Amino acid sequence: METFSERLLREHQDTWQAMQQHRFVCDIEQDRLPAEVFNRYLVFEGQFVSTAIAIFALGISKAPDISQQRWLTGVLNALLDTQITWFDAVLAKRQVSPADYPNDLPGVIRFRDGMLNVAREGSYAQFIVLMFGAEWMYYSWCKRVSEKSLSDEDIRRWVELHAEEEFFQQAGWLKTELDRCAQTLSETEKSALSALYDDVLRWEIDFHTQAYGEE
Numbered sequence: 001m002e003t004f005s006e007r008l009l010r011e012h013q014d015t016w017q018a019m020q021q022h023r024f025v026c027d028i029e030q031d032r033l034p035a036e037v038f039n040r041y042l043v044f045e046g047q048f049v050s051t052a053i054a055i056f057a058l059g060i061s062k063a064p065d066i067s068q069q070r071w072l073t074g075v076l077n078a079l080l081d082t083q084i085t086w087f088d089a090v091l092a093k094r095q096v097s098p099a100d101y102p103n104d105l106p107g108v109i110r111f112r113d114g115m116l117n118v119a120r121e122g123s124y125a126q127f128i129v130l131m132f133g134a135e136w137m138y139y140s141w142c143k144r145v146s147e148k149s150l151s152d153e154d155i156r157r158w159v160e161l162h163a164e165e166e167f168f169q170q171a172g173w174l175k176t177e178l179d180r181c182a183q184t185l186s187e188t189e190k191s192a193l194s195a196l197y198d199d200v201l202r203w204e205i206d207f208h209t210q211a212y213g214e215e
């Protein structure tokens with residue numbers, strides 16, 4: 001039988017493919033992403049890691065019991081340790097100062113506020129859809145792209161971080177958790193989650209487009 005996460009992937013194939021074949025992803029895959037685009041991405045992405053920390057904290061507060069809270073706290077710690085540490089180092093190494101970049105680009109704001117609003121106002125299942133939407137999609141393209149030879153070592157490391165076993169476990173946990181949550185939901189609730197999943201992918205697409213500039 002089709003699981004709920006499989007249903008979401010089937011119902012939103014087109015949006016999923018648009019992200020998997022996004023210009024940003026294809027430029028990395030073909031080893032031709034301009035350094036200035038990656039630098040701009042790093043600024044927006046570093047800000048999103050802070051947002052993700054808030055989203056996970058909200059998710060932990062809504063988790064139904066201690067086993068989920070324990071797992072999600074591990075994820076939160078990885079964001080605070082591995083990811084924040086990596087961002088500080090890579091921005092310094094590439095001499096990128098976030099203050100030199102715009103902080104009001106619509107694609108970046110829509111993604112941040114869309115995710116944060118749902119995490120604040122929504123249910124635990126909605127939180128799981130947000131992070132399943134973001135992480136499973138990243139695992140998929142990064143896994144594919146990690147097979148290629150990438151000449152920029154920072155891009156290579158960033159892709160590897162999202163293709164390796166630890167991240168796969170994290171994204172896979174969200175997928176299983178979503179399927180578990182969906183078992184007790186009505187069809188009305190499930191179709192609302194399906195619409196939210198499509199929103200997340202669209203926010204992601206516009207966020208990544210924004211790395212190319214201010215259009």
Ligand SMILES: Cc1ncc(CO)c(N)n1
Pocket residue numbers: 045048134135138204207
């Ligand atoms: C913008 C964005 N979406 C998803 C992920 C996956 O965690 C990420 N690191 N950044």
